[in-house]
Amino acid sequence: MIQKVYTKIESIVGNVIQVRATGVRNSDLAEVTTASGKSFANVIKLDGDLVSLQVFAGAQGVSTGDSVRFLGHAMRVSYSPALLGRVFDGAGRPRDKGPALDENMIEIAGPSVNPSKRVIPRRMIRTGIPMIDMFNTLVESQKLPIFSVSGEPYNELLARIAIQAEVDIIILGGMGLKYDDYLTFRSTLEKSGAMSRTIMFIHTAADPTVECTLVPDLALAVAERFALDGKRVLCLLTDMTNYCDAQKEMAITMDQVPSNRGYPGDLYSMLASRYEKAVDFDGAGSLTILGVTTMPGDDVTHPVPDNTGYITEGQYYLRGGHIEPFGSLSRLKQQVNSSTRSDHRALMDAMIRLYASYKDTLEKRSMGFQMTDWDEKLLKYGALFEEKLMDLSVNIPLEEALDTGWRILASCFEKNETGLKSSLIEEYWPKDES
């Protein structure tokens, strides 16, 4: 097919340009050449011969006389082992000093996995963090966001999990990242020796908005291929709120009717089609997605965390420097925590229930009420729980964390105050302290 070049741009609104052209197909990629350089653009709407394109580098500085050349295929990315250790931007160009890659190009944002080709996740990912391993176990092929507010050490937590988790390949998708954060990620991964199994797609806060929306698709397309080739892949996406805000910006400039706080009505579907790429393939590898969703104003009912929560398999709340026991949830933990140790589930539930009572007591105390014996016990328990298990610096294996749990209970309560089944108490209650 001869690539015709169009040199009359009819309109430029936001990052969207329109040209009159024929033979163009929905989602096709085009190359826009402007005075300041070349940029890709993709077809987002067709109306007769009027073609609307979204310019990746932004439409700033685009002239009505600039040229548009359609490439006859949708957006693609190279897939090969040569990607490992490399860093790319949101349009797939190298951000490091390495060469551009154009071999074995694969389409991004491909079709959904047939649910009947998935298998039930069954492998726990050990992180050494009790609040994860014991209370909300991370499972291979899970999609899980970290809900947080700006200023919390979520990127540090993400990097720590990445390094400690036993996976073959790490793919980092950065959206609207501060340049410092990007450098931190890079140096952390390099220092731990994990960089050689890492691929980064980084959009920094200074880069064009459209490229931000491409990062998850690029990262996940590559991740999916590695998983199909039998690799266990961990994909980190930070920060998905920036991604949604970029989508909002684009939807509004295209005159879409907003549904909730300016976000487009298909925000849920948009997020779901990305997060649902997490998969454990029947007969191949797996793809686990750990994202970061910053909550504007610490409001979980904000459309981004809200929609995310309905899609993902749980969430970790990072608040005040630790993972919150309330609200944090790993939906897949039931798949694995029955085979860890017989007391795992019951102990986990009992300790959270008691911690909830401790919080009630704290409230009572702050209102100046007299503390009963029971309240005193709870206060002791809460302090121990926070120190020995919740603190993010605690780095112990699951079994040790469970033993610690029993010791905390025994040092604070009578057996029948824990709400645990007698048979479990019989087996695990520390003998020396009862």
Add this chain to the structure above:
Amino acid sequence: MSVDMSEVRNRGRVVSVNSNMVNASFEGAITKNEVAYIHVGDTRLKSEVIRIRDGVASLQVYEMTTGVGVGDEVEFTGELLSVELGPGLLGQVYDGLQNPLPQLAEQCGFFLQRGVYLDAIPDKDWDFTAIAKPGDQLEAGDSIGWVPEGAFKHSIMVPFSFQGVWTVKSIVLSGRYNVHATLATVEQGGQERTLSMVFDWPVKKAVGCYDERLMPDEPMVTKIRIIDTFLPVAKGGTYCTPGPFGAGKTVLQHLTSRNADVDIVIIAACGERAGEVVEVLKEFPELVDPRTGRSLMERTIIICNTSSMPVAAREASVYTAATLAEYYRNMGLNVLLLADSTSRWAQAMREMSGRLEEIPGEEAFPAYLESRIAEFYERAGKVRLRDGRTASVTIGGTVSPAGGNFEEPVTQATLKVVGAFHGLSRERSDARKYPAIDPLDSWSKYKGIIDGKLVGEAYDILRHGNEVEQMMKVVGEEGTSLEDYVTYQKAELLDAVYLQQNSFDPVDYAVVPDRQRDIFSVIHSALMADFDLEDKAAARSFFNTLRQLFLDWNAAAFDDPSYATLKQAVVDAVEGKRR
């Protein structure tokens, strides 16, 4: 759902593309809501005509529209979006358009390739037993015979679309026939039609073909204590389960789909996680249905249009599920349809409405949201069939309200039309109190398995206990009278050992009605008892002990010898402290 090319009445051309909405020009007459196919290269993309304006048809495309171009050919079929009905539906896993997913995987591998549409009804032979005789006068929905499908007699019925009375001219002898073979010929006013085991029905139209609708008055047991005892659901009734994310909507539905005492369960996984469907897919074939002794999968149909699958097909999936439910109902069976989640279905409507540039209603949902929701739930009901048998479709839908706030359009529209409301609360799920149904906010209009008067008395304790708890937050424990404090402890006990239920415990996850009555009688006597307790510390200690005894009793299997002993321990503890 194959379409014979000879049925193609009309052709057209694509004139514009906007995401999954494509406009097309056409010649001749087309029908609103008919199915059209867009030809992209060698692929045919299924779509539905959702608007016709100024000679242009707007098509809602059930697939990704990547690669669609202006000028592409469009083929109009003249048929409304339909499902195929016949033996072999049970145990199947379909997408929203009744495409069988496992067969699709065999053909296309890991990914859902667009434009591939397979036969919904497996092409196989069945042992047909004829009932009708030549000369019989039959109407739509009347049975001409049956085939054994799993544990059921699958009626072969006169297609629902046949109007008036038809005379059987001929019918084959009982024997083994292919699902598509001609079994009978019927005649009406000189017009003859042949019948096989399979026929079509448009999904968006409720199936009639019964004598009358009845009051749903028989409880549908779920083996979940808080539901069966306090917030019952009736066979043929409707209920909704709204809740914020993580409150346990889906776990609750899974439990219901396993344990409900109905003949057939249809699960519509509508716009939710694929992983959750996989659990059902992999677990159900292994689980035994205590009613039939067969695998649970043999009574289940899964309609699976998960969140990453095309959004327009999500809109169709709940209707596909409802149609299959009505089909089995008309054989005299009790069917439960579980839709998870109706909010995703509503959002699919919203996305399409936005692309049609309709004037948005509240939160950008279309103005017809309420009527569509009402229409859907009204497809539930208990009916008397023409042969006198009763049958039912029960619909339970989850709702995923934005921000967990029930004051939003989908929840409110749903509450207007359902018979029971099981509202899940964030506070309860945060405190790991499962099922996280809020006992005080929720309600049911149906009759349960336990005398309403006794349940009412338990409810009073619960309500009073909650008031005391609220008051204690203000005045403190020391400012509360012993009597109030005991009421509070009673309410806590009821919550801990009866309302809460451990869905992962092999015994506690399903509690049969007889056992519920047994436990309830004991807890009711404890709630009503006047205990001899000198102070609050004694009260707390007593109720802690009582709770522990109850929990141990709950953990004992109903047929285990320890059941009686553990029950006696609870009774003794209650009686020992009675004043």
